[in-house]
Amino acid sequence: MLEIKDEARGLISHGVSACHGCGLEIVIRKVMDALDDDVIILIPPGCAALFSGYCKETNVKVPGYQGNLENTAASASGIRAALKAKGNDHTTVLCFCGDGATVDIGLQSLSGAFERNDKILYVCYDNEAYMNTGIQGSSSTPLFAATTTTPGGKKVRRKDLTQIAIAHNIPYVATASAHNIADLQKKVKKAREADGPALLHIYAPCPTGWRSNPAKTIEISRLAEQTGCWINFEYEDGKVTINSKVKELKPVEEYTKLQGRFKALTPEQKVALQEEVTSNYNATMKKLQFMSE
Amino acid sequence: MQNQQEKPTKKLQKCSVLGPVAAIFASANTGSWRLERPEVDFDQCIKCGTCARYCPPDIITIDKTKKECVSFDWNYCKGCGICANECPKKCIKMVPEGSEA
Ligand SMILES: Cc1ncc(C[n+]2csc(CCOP(=O)(O)OP(=O)(O)O)c2C)c(N)n1
Ligand code: SF4
Ligand code: SF4
Ligand code: SF4
Numbered sequence: 001m002l003e004i005k006d007e008a009r010g011l012i013s014h015g016v017s018a019c020h021g022c023g024l025e026i027v028i029r030k031v032m033d034a035l036d037d038d039v040i041i042l043i044p045p046g047c048a049a050l051f052s053g054y055c056k057e058t059n060v061k062v063p064g065y066q067g068n069l070e071n072t073a074a075s076a077s078g079i080r081a082a083l084k085a086k087g088n089d090h091t092t093v094l095c096f097c098g099d100g101a102t103v104d105i106g107l108q109s110l111s112g113a114f115e116r117n118d119k120i121l122y123v124c125y126d127n128e129a130y131m132n133t134g135i136q137g138s139s140s141t142p143l144f145a146a147t148t149t150t151p152g153g154k155k156v157r158r159k160d161l162t163q164i165a166i167a168h169n170i171p172y173v174a175t176a177s178a179h180n181i182a183d184l185q186k187k188v189k190k191a192r193e194a195d196g197p198a199l200l201h202i203y204a205p206c207p208t209g210w211r212s213n214p215a216k217t218i219e220i221s222r223l224a225e226q227t228g229c230w231i232n233f234e235y236e237d238g239k240v241t242i243n244s245k246v247k248e249l250k251p252v253e254e255y256t257k258l259q260g261r262f263k264a265l266t267p268e269q270k271v272a273l274q275e276e277v278t279s280n281y282n283a284t285m286k287k288l289q290f291m292s293e
Numbered sequence: 294m295q296n297q298q299e300k301p302t303k304k305l306q307k308c309s310v311l312g313p314v315a316a317i318f319a320s321a322n323t324g325s326w327r328l329e330r331p332e333v334d335f336d337q338c339i340k341c342g343t344c345a346r347y348c349p350p351d352i353i354t355i356d357k358t359k360k361e362c363v364s365f366d367w368n369y370c371k372g373c374g375i376c377a378n379e380c381p382k383k384c385i386k387m388v389p390e391g392s393e394a
Contacts, residue, residue: 006320014350015320020371025349058315181346215374215387218347 002061011037013059018050021214023178023204023221024125028096030178031123031202034185035192037062039092040079044072044106046098047132047206048125069105072097073113076120092192095122099140100130103159114168117196121188124161124199127206135209142229144273145261147209153264157276160284165199166235166291172198174234178205179221183243187234203230211260223255228281233288240291252277320369323350327372329387333363337384344376344385 008014011032018025024047032039041064043052051059052066067075072095080093097106102124113120129147130136137147137154140161144153165173172194176184184202191198205221207214224230227250232243252274256262265273331344340362345353352366353376377385 001316003317005317008318008320010351012351013318013320014352014366014369015323016350017321017323018349020326020349021373021375022349026347029349029351053315053319056315057317057319059319061318179347213374215378217349217373217375218379 002058005057008061011035011039011061012051016050016059018047019206019208019214021207021217022047023206023217024048024127026178026217027125027184027202027204030181030184031094031096031188031200032060032062034188035092035094038090039094040065040083042067042072042076042079042093042095044069044097044101045132046101046130047127048096048098049132051096069101071109072101072106073118073120073122074109076122077113077116077118080118080120093120095120097122097124098131099124099126099128099161100136100138103139103161107164111164111168114165114170114197114199117170119195120197121191121194122197122199123188124201125204126161126201127204127209128158129206129209131206131209143276144265144269145210146264147261153262153269157280161201162199162233162235163287165201168197170197170199171195171237172235173201174199175201175203175230175232177203177221177225177230177232179218179225180232180243183232190234190236209261211263212258216258220255220258223250223258226250227252227255228277229255231281231284231288235291240288242285242288242292249278249281322368323371324366324368327367327370327390329372329374330367330370330390331365331372331374331376331385332388333361334384334386335361335363337382338363339382341381343379343381347375347379349373349375 039062043049053059076093076095128140129138135147137150139159141154143157146153162173172191174187176187205217234241340357342355345355350369352369354364356362374387377387
């Protein structure tokens with residue numbers, strides 16, 4: 001059983017060595033607060049592994065398993081099968097993975113779990129790069145953002161994780177962001193009850209990797225939605241509900257100017273980025289509206 | 294450093310753990326990182342709890358019965374400034390750590 005050295009009010013200890021102002025730290029606490037202790041958490045390598053603790057010590061009160069970067073969903077399927085063999089159908093199997101562990105390296109095992117319709121709750125916190133190993137670009141890194149592997153800005157657009165998940169015909173897929181906690185927690189609760197795999201894609205600003213002011217983490221999260229860089233919606237049993245209600249999009253520059261990763265944009269790139277965000281926003285909204293009918 | 298691979302948890306109690314596992318719930322003293330600390334102007338504060346909701350280490354406590362309703366756990370506050378940035382009344386100020394209250 002767990003020996004409590006330093007008590008905490010939630011399921012996660014208060015002193016975790018995530019950077020100050022870390023969006024992921026807000027997200028993981030809110031996700032765990034929406035659940036209870038009947039959870040097994042799987043965390044692959046990445047910044048979230050800071051919460052698995054170090055050596056004999058852990059920062060989460062629930063049982064956890066740290067696998068490899070490529071196989072979180074497959075490990076979760078195994079845990080679900082083992083629970084089933086023991087007659088346990090109540091424990092939530094939660095995967096908590098970065099974007100690299102999801103959209104790149106772990107994508108095949110995730111797709112397999114979706115295909116088998118294994119009941120797992122898969123959360124991808126998206127800080128838009130491989131942060132824990134020094135800010136390498138991932139396929140979630142947005143166009144023109146600088147990372148250590150894309151020092152001149154990323155040349156291609158990001159993947160659309162939610163559409164990949166929806167293509168597997170799973171019961172629940174949703175996006176959420178760090179600033180809208182009520183919406184995020186409502187989705188966690190729904191996702192847990194889904195009759196099969198559920199995917200939550202959560203926007204989590206990273207002041208270290210994005211070279212932004214740690215105090216602005218929530219402000220940036222809000223601006224991502226207000227500028228159309230991020231859209232919150234949910235897909236439930238084949239039907240979409242759009243949660244982002246933005247009357248008029250703010251200029252993308254209000255969002256990019258707060259982040260060092262977009263600092264070197266040329267005037268032409270600024271125009272191109274605005275065009276790309278607007279056209280992607282319109283196309284995605286059209287698709288989501290079609291799927292909501 | 295203990296090598297966990299060679300030391301599986303020996304005492305099996307309620308749960309069937311076969312180890313190696315981390316079984317101590319602990320906290321790092323992240324308060325030692327702090328360069329600036331939040332200071333609340335309680336004359337302006339409307340006790341809304343926004344600061345507590347967004348605090349990454351979740352160390353702000355709101356006690357609406359008190360005038361000084363917002364308190365911080367200095368063992369863990371990292372001094373990120375999110376509380377000050379999000380406060381709707383802008384009544385939290387970040388002051389250099391070590392300065393007089
Ligand atoms: C197959 C494999 N390649 C590389 C690594 C090294 N590695 C450990 S953590 C990490 C970054 C993971 O990035 P992401 O999933 O986006 O999470 P973040 O660090 O951003 O939170 C990498 C590349 C690994 N563990 N396994
Ligand atoms: S690098 Fe980014 S995601 Fe990782 S702990 Fe720091 S702020 Fe959080
Ligand atoms: S400065 Fe950051 S860590 Fe400290 S109380 Fe405010 S939000 Fe929490
Ligand atoms: S956010 Fe500001 S007004 Fe609201 S409780 Fe905190 S200090 Fe008071």
